[in-house]
Structure formats: C-alpha cells, structure tokens
Amino acid sequence: MAQTALTDSGELLKRPDGLQGIVADWSSDQRAFKNVPWGKAMMWIFLLSDTFIFSCFLLSYMTVRMSTTVPWPDPSQIFALHIGGQDMPLILIAIMTFILISSSGTMAMAVNFGYRRDRRKTAALLLVTAAFGATFVGMQAFEWTKLIVEEGVRPWSNPFGAAQFGSAFFMITGFHGTHVTFGVIFLLAVARKVWRGDYDHARPGFFTSRKSHYEAVEIMGLYWHFVDLVWVFIFALFYLW
Amino acid sequence: MAQVQAQEEVGLAAPAEAGGKGHVEGQQHPIGIYLQIWGWLFVLSTASYLVDYFNVEGYLRWSLILIFMLLKAGLIVAVFMHMLWERLALIYAILVPPLLVLVFVVIGALEGDHTFLTRLIFFQTGP
Numbered sequence: 001m002a003q004t005a006l007t008d009s010g011e012l013l014k015r016p017d018g019l020q021g022i023v024a025d026w027s028s029d030q031r032a033f034k035n036v037p038w039g040k041a042m043m044w045i046f047l048l049s050d051t052f053i054f055s056c057f058l059l060s061y062m063t064v065r066m067s068t069t070v071p072w073p074d075p076s077q078i079f080a081l082h083i084g085g086q087d088m089p090l091i092l093i094a095i096m097t098f099i100l101i102s103s104s105g106t107m108a109m110a111v112n113f114g115y116r117r118d119r120r121k122t123a124a125l126l127l128v129t130a131a132f133g134a135t136f137v138g139m140q141a142f143e144w145t146k147l148i149v150e151e152g153v154r155p156w157s158n159p160f161g162a163a164q165f166g167s168a169f170f171m172i173t174g175f176h177g178t179h180v181t182f183g184v185i186f187l188l189a190v191a192r193k194v195w196r197g198d199y200d201h202a203r204p205g206f207f208t209s210r211k212s213h214y215e216a217v218e219i220m221g222l223y224w225h226f227v228d229l230v231w232v233f234i235f236a237l238f239y240l241w
Numbered sequence: 242m243a244q245v246q247a248q249e250e251v252g253l254a255a256p257a258e259a260g261g262k263g264h265v266e267g268q269q270h271p272i273g274i275y276l277q278i279w280g281w282l283f284v285l286s287t288a289s290y291l292v293d294y295f296n297v298e299g300y301l302r303w304s305l306i307l308i309f310m311l312l313k314a315g316l317i318v319a320v321f322m323h324m325l326w327e328r329l330a331l332i333y334a335i336l337v338p339p340l341l342v343l344v345f346v347v348i349g350a351l352e353g354d355h356t357f358l359t360r361l362i363f364f365q366t367g368p
Contacts, residue, residue: 018329025330033331044335055342059349066353069360076293094290101286105279108321112275115267215267218323225321229314235286236310240293241303 043219047226050179054230057172058237064164073160075239078151079143093239096139097231100180103132104228107221114217119194122217126191129224133184140177144170172234179227190220268323278320285313 015034016024026032033041065072076089083091110125147153147169153160155167193199193212202211289309292302319325324332 015328022329022333025328032334034328036327036331041331044331048335048338051339052342055339055345059342059345062346063349063353063356066350067356067360069357069364090290090293094286097286097290098283101279101282104282104317104321105275108275108279109272111268112270112272115269218267222322225317228321229317232310232313232317236289236306240289240306 037213037215037219039219040215040222043222047222050226050230054172054175054233057168057175058233061168061172061238064168065162068162068164070162072162073158073165078147078153078160079239090239092139092143093235096136096143097235099132099136099139100228100231103129103136104225106132107224111218111221114194114199114214117200117214119197119200122214123191123195126187126194126217126220130184130187130191133180133187133224137177137180137184140173140180144173169238172238176227176230176234179230183224183227186220186223190216268326270326274320278316281316282313285309285316289313 015021025034036044075093077087079091079093080087080089081091082088106125106129110122110129113121113125151159153166153169155170157163158166193203194217197203198212199214199216202213204210205212286309289306292305292309297305318336324336
C-alpha cells in the first residue's frame with residue numbers, strides 16, 4: 001500500500017521565530033507543528049484534553065469544599081503514619097510524591113539515552129520508571145485500603161467531617177491512579193520494543209505498520225511526565241491545602 | 242525522513258552529543274540538566290511538605306503551596322517535557338487553552354460561595 005503520510009515538503013528556508021514564527025507556522029494550509037513528529041503533536045493534544053478532565057475534577061472539588069457548611073477533614077492527619085513512636089503528618093503522600101518525581105527523572109534520562117541510541121540503558125531506565133510507577137500504585141492501594149477498611153471513609157460519608165471529602169478523594173486519586181497504571185503498562189510495552197531493538201531497525205509497528213523510531217520513547221515520556229504533573233497539582237490542592 | 246530534515250532546518254538549541262557528524266535527532270540535551278531539575282523537584286517537594294509539617298497557616302500557607310506547585314509544574318513542562326525547546330506554535334497551542342480554566346475557577350468560586358451562603362440561611366431558618 002502506498003504511504004501517503006509525511007511527504008517531503010521541501011522547506012529549505014530557515015523558519016522565522018517568535019510571533020512571526022507562529023503566524024508563519026499556522027498560516028497557508030501547512031503542517032502547523034513543524035519540527036515535531038505527528039505522534040508527538042497528537043500526544044500533546046491528548047494531554048491537553050486530559051488537562052481539562054483533571055481540571056474539571058479539581059474544580060468540582062474546589063466548589064464542594066467551598067460550599068459545605070461542615071468542616072473539611074484535615075488530610076495532614078488522615079494521611080499520617082505512625083513511624084518510630086510518633087505520628088508523621090502526611091508522610092505517606094510525601095513518599096509517594098518523591099517516588100513519582102524520581103520516576104519522572106529516570107524517564108527523562110531514558111528519553112535522552114534513546115536519542116543517543118543506547119538501547120540497553122534506555123530499556124533499563126524504562127523498566128526502573130515502570131517499577132517506580134508500580135510502587136506508587138501499590139502505595140496508593142495501601143492508602144485506599146487503610147482509608148476504606150480502617151477509617152471507614154466512603155464516597156458518601158466519613159467519620160472526619162464533610163461527606164464530600166470521600167467522593168472528591170476517590171474520584172481524583174482514583175482517576176490519577178488509573179493513569180499511572182496505564183502508564184506502567186505503556187512503559188513495559190515500550191521497554192520491550194526498545195530491548196528488542198525495534199527502534200534501531202525501524203521495525204514496522206504491529207497495528208500501524210509505521211516504522212518504529214526512538215521518538216516513541218519521547219512520546220511515552222510526555223505521557224509519563226504528565227501523570228507526574230497532575231500529581232503535583234493534586235498534592236498541592238488536595239493534600240496540602 | 243522529512244521529519245529529520247525538518248528538525249535539522251530548525252536547528253534545535255542543543256548540539257548533537259552522541260551522533261557526531263552534526264546530525265541532530267530529536268531532543269538532545271546534556272544529561273546534567275535532567276539531574277539538576279530532578280534535584281530541584283526534590284527540593285521544592287520537600288519545601289511544600291515542610292509547609293504542612295510546620296503547620297504554616299492562612300494566606301502564607303496557600304501562597305507557598307501555590308508557588309511551589311507552579312515552580313514544579315513549570316520545571317516539569319519546560320525541561321522534562323522539552324517545552325523550552327519547542328517552537329512557539331506548539332507552545333502556545335498547548336499552554337494557552339489551560340489558562341481558560343482560570344475563568345472556570347472564578348465561576349466555580351462564585352457558585353461555591355453562593356451555595357455556602359444559601360445553605361447557611363437554610364440551615365439556620367429551616368425546620
């Protein structure tokens with residue numbers, strides 16, 4: 001079948017920068033995103049739509065928290081752990097934050113080594129990232145179990161205060177946890193491809209038949225960093241506020 | 242092919258490290274910058290945790306939380322997600338629309354306050 005995508009546009013002039021560059025890139029029926037592969041542009045647009053989804057969650061959380069007349073439960077104490085004879089406030093969430101940030105660090109380095117065509121290091125770093133992600137999900141499962149079984153928090157009620165706490169908590173962290181879980185699966189799939197050398201030999205993709213390329217690692221990275229990014233907002237607005 | 246060519250034309254900020262021959266492929270930056278950002282993210286996260294640990298209250302707490310949050314988000318998007326090195330056409334297409342969320346924040350806050358006041362009146366005078 002003839003490949004119709006990505007014909008050589010034959011641009012040779014240096015493209016302008018700044019505002020002129022925006023006009024030049026967006027006008028005249030061209031490809032608007034000049035130096036990014038279409039997959040990366042599409043991932044960015046997907047992430048933009050996901051931004052709005054999480055924004056909606058956080059916004060509705062803000063609205064219910066502002067409108068309740070019952071005091072809001074204190075996350076600092078709810079998520080405390082008893083370590084070494086004293087209660088550490090919010091320590092579980094802090095550890096989860098550090099784990100997710102570390103996974104973002106290893107992911108960024110995986111992308112870097114990918115573009116250097118260092119197959120082994122890229123695969124290893126992707127696996128480390130996946131391991132951090134799985135640890136995060138595991139800790140979240142622990143946190144949920146503790147809250148549901150021991151503390152008796154439900155989406156419709158909880159012993160600490162405003163009932164809306166439970167619904168906001170399960171919805172927001174649940175949706176984020178789902179993103180992390182899918183990210184881990186995505187990471188393992190990309191790690192397998194890297195390890196097998198798909199990106200070195202431009203092996204055709206299973207579904208798309210398009211040539212594999214190390215850009216795939218960067219696109220994967222965008223998704224993973226986004227998951228970390230969302231956690232930054234959840235950590236600040238839900239746990240610390 | 243066309244992609245690689247386009248990348249070369251634009252001339253990404255950082256020079257090729259590994260490939261040599263002046264062939265730039267994708268986003269290539271020295272590894273040190275990632276470690277540096279990683280470190281800063283740890284520092285900022287610790288700082289925002291300490292806000293809670295020392296029970297900072299009121300406007301100071303809220304502004305500190307927001308500042309640390311925005312700094313962390315900025316570092317992740319700019320360096321880890323390579324936004325710093327993209328063309329403005331992509332940067333604006335992705336980063337401007339989320340600003341509209343701020344409009345929703347204002348609307349949501351107004352709505353929330355309204356509901357809160359109505360509830361106060363209702364619960365005080367109700368049956």
